[in-house]
Amino acid sequence: MQDRKYQNRDLKDTIAQVELGNSVMYQLPTGGGKSKVAADFVHNYNDKQIVVVAHRRELILQMESRLSSDHITPGVLVGDIQRELDSNILIGSIQTLSRQNRLDTILNKKVDIVIIDEAHHLRTPSYDKLLDHLIAINPDLVILGLTATPYRSDKKDFRNYIDTLITSESVDTLIEGGYLCKFRTYVTKIGDIDAEVQKNENDYNIQHLSKYMRQDIYLQYLVNQYKEKGEERQTLIYTVDKKHLEAVKAKFIENGYDSIEIIHAETPSKERANILKRY
Secondary structure (H helix, E strand, O other): OOOOHHHHHHHHHHHHHHHOOOOEEEEOOOOOOHHHHHHHHHHHOOOOOEEEEEOOHHHHHHHHHHHHHOOOOOEEEEOOEEEOOOOOEEEEEHHHHOOHHHHHOOOOOOOOEEEEEOHHHOOOHHHHHHHHHHHHHOOOOEEEEEEOOOOOOOOOOHHHOOOEEEEOOOHHHHHHOOOOOOOOOOOOOOOOHHHHOOEEOOEEOHHHHHHHHOOHHHHHHHHHHHHHHHOOOOOOOOOOOHHHHHHHHHHHHHOOOOOOOOOOOOOOHHHHHHHHHHO
16 A cells, blocks of 8 residues: 555654654544554564554454565464464454463563554553553553544543654545545434433443343334435444344344344454455
8 A cells, every 4th residue: 555645754753752762642533544554663663572452353464464465474363363473573452462371471571562553442451451561571661552532531541651642634634635535424312321321430331321222212213214314325333232233133134124244253253254255
């Protein structure tokens, strides 16, 4: 992929901060190409011990593919996938890397740089556990966080791990430049959700939210909105959890839409790849 001017600029700015020993939060809107900047960053430091952390299998495999195209063979550790674990560059899921047995073995060594995709998830127990472990081994550890939204709704402070914020182009600028498509947003009120769904601190309790959204009135409402605004268009639906996912699929089938498939955390790799290919 051809580098865009703002990606080259952001990469230089990020490297300049890292050379000063600063940990960086890099903000770029979704679709702007954070993973390309991250891959180029890794290429620049491919002689260092680097750990790349992501939440989703697709992101991990995408990063592996990008680095492989630059003739770098990273290690991969996620779920049932384990390969090239002796590489100086390791890509893995936070769920796997933060396990105590992984910290005691594969990650019980000096790491120079940690790259965190979707870094707004920092300050959760799993990330604190992983980063505190690596910092104890190497107090000079540098962290590069990638996110479109550099904040947390619970107001937890990133400055425990991050020294500086680098902000890139705005959504409007990326649209004007032809890098993102124009979009229309429709917003609807779903009952009195704030009063009816329990919260954990500042966010909704997942189990309660899932049960709430699985009410037939909201499942049918979703289908009706698809009929009105999205019918015959390729569509992607995000749900609260697996139970909500299954309920949405069943409701669409009930309404005559049988060309609908689902992906969740337990979907096998081969099946997941085939679904995405068909989509």
